[in-house]
Amino acid sequence: MGAGFTGLVAALTLARGGASVIVVDMVEPGFGASGRNGGQVIPGLKDDPDTLDRVFGEATTAFAGGTADLVFSLIDELGIDCDPVRGGWIQASVKHLHLPRLESRMAQWRARGAAVEMLDAAGMAAATGGRGFVGGWIDRRGGSVHPLAYARGLARAALDAGAEIFRDAEAVSITRSKDGWVLGFANGGRLTADQVVIATNGYTGRLWPGLKATVIPANSIQVATAPLPEDLRARILPGRPVVSDSRRIANYFRIGPEGRLMMGGRGAFR
Ligand SMILES: Cc1cc2nc3c(=O)[nH]c(=O)nc-3n(C[C@H](O)[C@H](O)[C@H](O)COP(=O)(O)OP(=O)(O)OC[C@H]3O[C@@H](n4cnc5c(N)ncnc54)[C@H](O)[C@@H]3O)c2cc1C
Structure with a gap:
């Protein structure tokens, strides 16, 4: 159902x-x-892998870590025409306070063999084209689809x-x-x-x-720009990762296949 x-x-x-x-x-x-989400394919679950191991067991952690692989391999195997892009997922931070948490999460996935790395402020500027991030990490298993x-x-x-x-x-x-x-x-x-x-x-x-x-109802919004001019497309998210930030109520963005900047976030809980 x-x-x-x-x-x-x-x-x-x-x-x-x-x-x-x-x-x-x-x-x-x-x-x-499923038909109207941000299209971000993000491996893992909300909790860090060590917590998943402790609460649910290692099989759940392995499953969570393999979710992006599963999505992209299904698309491949079934020949689904949905603009798959495997440019990675970046969790970006605008606050120094959040960086130890991101570093710990990154290290836990790295210990499990995932292709992940920390990015400093300069690395974030290069990866996103934005200057507001103090750091972040990239998980190269992630990417995007047309949902x-x-x-x-x-x-x-x-x-x-x-x-x-x-x-x-x-x-x-x-x-x-x-x-x-x-x-x-x-x-x-x-x-x-x-x-x-x-x-x-x-x-x-x-x-x-x-x-x-x-089920807890929450407001959620997304906006998409008109297709961006070529020079902006080249500067914003040049490797085409998808990004969400480390706030408790996260904002997220990516460049869609038509060159639109697509952004979303949660609003007030009702
Ligand atoms: C705005 C937004 C952005 C998101 N962005 C992302 C993202 O970027 N990446 C990500 O991984 N996740 C994202 N998510 C979460 C993701 O979209 C959902 O977790 C996922 O789509 C849930 O799929 P589902 O099949 O469980 O539910 P749904 O896709 O919601 O499907 C439920 C279906 O049940 C049907 N239904 C309900 N009641 C009945 C009934 N009584 N009889 C018959 N049919 C019924 C509905 O019509 C609906 O089609 C986002 C969610 C939202 C809302």
Whole structure:
């Protein structure tokens, strides 16, 4: 339930494994965050690798470190036309106070064999074209994609693997019967399944007890400039890394395939 990255990769994997798979989305594949995000492919999770090891175990850390490899290899293998660029991910800092934390995170990934390095203020200016950063680190596993094109490519691959996808199919109830889980839809339709993957993300309603309470609404914005003139394109992010900064509420930016500077950030929590 939900045709974003989560639902679509689950469907693709299960269909390839021989399961009979149906994906439903209340609008269409990629309608949610998957089709309208910043397009930054960033390896790892929010926590540092040492913390991931301690809390979840080394397998989770290895999985988290391999997420960018997974995305780019899926794109390659499936031939998804989504402007993949593997220019690395930079975590940039405008505050000296943040640098020890970034250095520690970088060192933890380096100890696990990742292609990472610290950048000083001059290195940041060269890598970004901006003079406001006191330092940062680059993780060369990262990069960018056109997120909606990637989601649609995953949907196509899931169909090719034998999954069925239904759009305009809003699930409004899940109940248990002797035949399995029964999904009820807003249009009156029903579907019975042995297992249900709920991948409704921020759009999660009251279908499953307690799930909605795990979602915290937050404002989020993105803007894109008109395509930049060639001289600016050459000066801003010349190696085409993607950047997010080290603030608790991060800002992020990249140059898109048409030469637009695309920037985003979070706003107030509601
Ligand atoms: C503004 C923004 C920028 C971001 N930038 C980045 C970034 O640069 N890099 C990054 O890695 N991550 C980024 N993220 C996060 C990333 O986009 C999400 O983590 C990811 O897309 C989640 O995928 P998903 O499949 O779990 O959910 P979604 O893509 O949100 O999919 C959920 C789907 O469920 C469907 N649905 C919901 N309820 C029902 C129902 N009852 N019945 C049927 N269908 C239903 C919706 O229509 C939707 O299509 C960003 C997120 C936002 C919002």
